[in-house]
Amino acid sequence: MDSISLNGNTGFQHLCESVFVRLCQIVGTSVQVTIRRETWGIREMVERRVADNDDVITMQSGSRREGFRLKGSDIDTMFWLNNHRVIFDMSQSQHYYTEKKPLILSDSSESPPGFTLLELLTSTTHGMVLSACVLMNDRIYISSSLFRQQSKSHRFPGSIVHGPCESGAFPGGLEYDLAWCFASDFWPQAASSWIERCHSWPDREVVDEIVRNGCHFVPISHPLGLHEHEEWRISFSLAEHKLVHSMNHCQFLTYGLLKVFFKEVIDKQSEETNKLLCSYHMKTVIFWVIQQNAVSLWCPQNLLAGFWVCFKLLLKWVYEGVCPNFFISENNLFLSKVHGSAQKKLFLELHGLYEEGLVCLLQSPSIKSYITNVLYNPRLAICTNEDRISECNYEKDLLSEINRSYVQPPKNLHHCIKYLHTIELMMGEPLTQYQVLTLQKTTTDILQSTAFTLHNMYTNTGLNKQMYIADRMSCHMLKLAAKFGCKSEMMYIAIFYCKTFRFREALFITEMIKVKLAQPGLRYCGHVDPERYTEAVGGQSWSNKMRQSVACDIMLNTSTCYINELTPEQQSASHNCASLFIPLFVVLHFVEFLCYRHIDTTLAQTALEELQVLVHHDQGLYLPDLMRDISWEILGICQQMTGNLQAALYSYQQSLGQFPTNKIQNATLMRIQDLHIT
The missing domain is CATH 1.10.1410.40 (Poly(a)-polymerase, middle domain)
Known part of the structure; x- marks a missing residue:
């Protein structure tokens, strides 16, 4: 030697x-490195173009920005x-x-x-x-x-x-x-x-x-x-x-x-x-x-x-x-x-x-x-x-990078429109396929934020015609986002229906989501069955693969109300975080619980039990470690709503013991005080 x-x-x-x-x-191969750079680069380009004078600019630096993982x-x-x-x-x-x-x-x-x-x-x-x-x-x-x-x-x-x-x-x-x-x-x-x-x-x-x-x-x-x-x-x-x-x-x-x-x-x-x-x-x-x-x-x-x-x-x-x-x-x-x-x-x-x-x-x-x-x-x-080098998985790299490329959420309707206009202009520029896919995901995120921002502007205004028009526009934007986004984008439609008291429509959507998530080849939290994935979407375009196989966690803009029951958590997080990140399956059971409470209390209890099993026993398959704070919090909220105060207290205490990714501790402490348990 x-x-x-x-x-x-x-x-x-x-x-x-x-x-x-x-x-x-x-x-990484040259293709993988290009994917990493271009997905992050296009995200930062969008953010810079929409940034207001008084905004804080964020830039990823160091080895990850250079293309290393x-x-x-x-x-x-x-x-x-x-x-x-x-x-x-x-x-x-x-x-x-x-x-x-x-x-x-x-x-x-x-x-x-x-x-x-x-x-x-x-x-x-x-x-x-x-x-x-x-x-x-x-x-x-x-x-x-x-x-x-x-x-x-x-x-x-x-x-x-x-x-x-x-x-x-x-x-x-x-x-x-x-x-x-x-x-x-x-x-x-x-x-x-x-x-x-x-x-x-x-x-x-x-x-x-x-x-x-x-x-x-x-x-x-x-x-x-x-x-x-x-x-x-x-x-x-x-x-x-x-x-x-x-x-x-x-x-x-x-x-x-x-x-x-x-x-x-x-x-x-x-x-x-x-x-x-x-x-x-x-x-x-x-x-x-x-x-x-x-x-x-x-x-x-x-x-x-x-x-x-x-x-x-x-x-x-x-x-x-x-x-x-x-x-x-x-x-x-x-x-x-x-x-x-x-x-x-x-x-x-x-x-x-x-x-x-x-x-x-x-x-x-x-x-x-x-x-x-x-x-x-x-x-x-x-x-x-x-x-031909083994262990190269371009799809895994591309889809993972796109899912992580969240832009800073818009602060108001004007900011939403500025985002959409910027993306429209950028789509006319010469872009690579990876940049186009990243913009596609960014567009769905902005459409969802715009839909809820628009709805909240006209809630309780007493102007029925404007409320009706805003509702139709919001529904249209959410359906458009679901059409071009990944599998989990439909969850925002269910959240919107729940927020607007259309509980049966919301439950119809959650059932559709369950069917989609049960289909073979699902990519979620870095987990996928390669053989079933290839059988399901092999040979299709990148865009189709993202729509038909990828599921993402739910991102809620802290400056916009999505679920009334999470308002304290959003207010607590807003001092440090622009978004709340919640596991998809936690939101799914949460929305089912909220809807069934108005329709069938037995099914509401079933949804709560499914949520409890997920939060207590999941080993990282559907519940990422960095989102356990909000997951325990949501379980506690549901338990408190059913009157099970001791269980709610335990869940809130567990939430406080997790890594504070979402910065919701103030809301958790407030909820514990409201339990009045000595």
């Missing part, structure tokens, strides 16, 4: 091809105030109407490269910004440390401040990083040399788009800066997305191999060094290697040669104690961490791996077997055709 070398022979090419195949399974990868999200903008010199203020956009001036005169102070130039009424302001030299600056404290949402239990982020973990171990920041429409002068450096990569078109999109500022100071509590770091997250998206697939897989190797090998060397490097350093390495043309040909047969060039550059950086930021090379990413005895220890560990050669990859559990297969079977034929 110690004979693995970079000599370009057939054995080495087979080894590269074998690792390529494995990385396609771990990281690696086990253990966290969810990185950036937020910024749409009506605040950072400029780099006063002449740029002419581009803004300052009464609507408070302006902030970047002042980097006393800060290390890549960092800056932010001076508030025009008045702001936003409490989070005002509370972070400090006076220095008769000027008002926004303190990064105070802003970090003010922006910490405490939305999830156990979250901590980690760098510029609020960090924590969901049930199951999925970690998250939430970072509030400020946006600039301009490219920083400190990074102008990067533009001049881009001769071979990326293309000029990509460079121009990156520069047009500007940058962000995250609340973390330089550890050796003069203003430890006030400085901000310039963030190039959006530019990094564009760069990663401009890689060819072999370059992207090499980046993925670096991430895997870092996590499974480098980070496992010793406790003294396992916090010195991070995945961002791996990204920086691949950027520099690609731009410097250090690899002659990026292809499957040369994949490990590319990896080895990256590893050698990382080793060089650790030896020198200098990791240059890709955009501002004067910013040494190692400055406060990789130095002294820890640096020497890390270098010796990496050099030990270097001396092993590519054999060091055998220390990676994810890669090892694919290397040994080739070493022990040198004549092994390897197919690098991505479409």
Whole structure:
């Protein structure tokens, strides 16, 4: 095994091809990665176009936005105030109407490269910004440390401040990083040399788009800066997305191999060094290697040669104690961490791996077997055709990504109309099939929100004609959404009929839904029987597969009333969440219970018992862990309505003990008080 070398022979090419195949399974094929990027990208594009001046903009960042779905990868999200903008010199203020956009001036005169102070130039009424302001030299600056404290949402239990982020973990171990920041429409002068450096990569078109999109500022100071509590770091997250998206697939897989190797090998060397490097350093390495043309040909047969060039550059950086930021090379990413005895220890560990050669990859559990297969079977034929690589499931990836691509729900009827108009315009643009499908799902979500928003506007107005017209329009929109959406969209029709006291019509719909959900090949909560799914919809279009096989959980806009009995929960959640997410089967039994109470009390009790069995005994098949808070809550509401107060109390207490995904604790506590049980 110690004979693995970079000599370009057939054995080495087979080894590269074998690792390529494995990385396609771990990281994804080019089609899978494209699906992930395009579904998220089109969702964010819709949200940006409908955003009002006073909205908060949300952007997924980090590895998931880049197209990775690696086990253990966290969810990185950036937020910024749409009506605040950072400029780099006063002449740029002419581009803004300052009464609507408070302006902030970047002042980097006393800060290390890549960092800056932010001076508030025009008045702001936003409490989070005002509370972070400090006076220095008769000027008002926004303190990064105070802003970090003010922006910490405490939305999830156990979250901590980690760098510029609020960090924590969901049930199951999925970690998250939430970072509030400020946006600039301009490219920083400190990074102008990067533009001049881009001769071979990326293309000029990509460079121009990156520069047009500007940058962000995250609340973390330089550890050796003069203003430890006030400085901000310039963030190039959006530019990094564009760069990663401009890689060819072999370059992207090499980046993925670096991430895997870092996590499974480098980070496992010793406790003294396992916090010195991070995945961002791996990204920086691949950027520099690609731009410097250090690899002659990026292809499957040369994949490990590319990896080895990256590893050698990382080793060089650790030896020198200098990791240059890709955009501002004067910013040494190692400055406060990789130095002294820890640096020497890390270098010796990496050099030990270097001396092993590519054999060091055998220390990676994810890669090892694919290397040994080739070493022990040198004549092994390897197919690098991505479409034929096993374990690739484009449909699962596509449908799962679309189901997760919820847009921010509209706030009012005007916002609903703005969404629908934006989607109409976008459908006339050149879109890929994945983007079209995502817009199709987005359209159904907006139609449903519009239907209930419209109905609530005319409820109890006394204007019968307007109420009748609104009701007809709402029904039409809900039926249209059910026609083009997935199987579960009919549930919103049942909810609407229940809300408008058409209980028998609602129950007729729930029976139809049950029949649809019992059909073979259902995709729900990541569960599907592949054989039955293929029999049911194999060979059909993506759109038909989504309509005929996919079921989603129910999303209720917290600013719109859907089910009167959930009003306290929506009000409680509205302070932190734009939507309530409820398991489909929980809503199904809940609506049946509410309707049967007016028709047949025996059947109402049957619906309640079915709901109770589901909530008490489901093992994740129909009840996702992240939605157990609202599921126990709804069970408690039904039990309280039947007069079973002890059972209701138990259910509410169980709801309080779950992960607070929907932020309904205040409503739960209020309901417990209303039970009057001592």
